[in-house]
Amino acid sequence: MNINASSASSLPIEEKIRYARELFDRGGETLLREPSVTKLLAILDRNIAASQEAMVRFGIVDACRHCEEEEGGSCCGAGIENRYNPILLLMNLLMSRDLPEKRQWENSCFFLGENGCRLKARHILCINYLCLRVQKMLPPNDLIALQTITGEEMDTIFLLHETVKKILNKNIR
Template identity: 25%
Template sequence: MKELEKNKILSQIEENLYQLREIIIEENNERAKIGMTEICIDCGKSGKVCCGSAIEFKYSDELLLINLILGVNFPNQSQIPDMCFFLSPSGCCLIARDAFCINFICDKIKEKIPVDKMRRLRELEGLHLNLQLQIEQRLKRFISAYDLTAFRNYNK
């Protein structure tokens, strides 16, 4: 983080990070509005979750860094055995998530929520992923340019 601040990278991506956070908030509101959040909560209460083992390995160093910048505190250990490392009893601890996690729609949601109700959510998710990728690419260039090996293979 000190290197990001020292090299003014944070100030360069600050607006993008703000926009990303706002899009994610809007996505979450849309999920609640269409009933998706309630479906996920019900599954979680019954011990069923979509976040299987080793999904955390899909996360790039840059995406983990975005979460750190956004103030996420990573757990010290897995909280739910045989599930994604980032899954907590109250859901995913990450703010910015991998495309796989964002795009996954289970059969229960497909059955209960009509496609036309999902349209706005999918548009927001597209905006989210596009902006997130832009931020990840800028961070990747920075990490490579400054040879910040501390970030390389952080999640492996």
């Protein structure tokens, strides 16, 4: 089986999730024994924690929650999930994050739950995007600090994504 995330890009999200679970069943143990993967997973876990802490510290979590609960919607709208590919979803399984079976709210992203995103490893758009309102509320130095922190998370996601894909292509046929 050739692991080509771009060939799965047009699949419905439920199929991408099924594919990610199949990849995990077939290659998860191999990946979790691979030192390069376990090292990147540990780094990513730390980077995600740092990004989340920064989002709380800079008031972004509260601003997004307010928008969702008080103003009738957030940036996590239906369709955002279409940007995800099976490898990125597999990375969540490798991080012991279960993938949802169904969408919680019809007009929201498939992965949006009661407490925000149900995924741990998120798409770059979901990490990097800040609406104009949030951008205006942050002083320039805070915005730069946030972008530096989240940039490390995005770099690690990219490295892990490519490493997982390479190992799967080599070991799963």
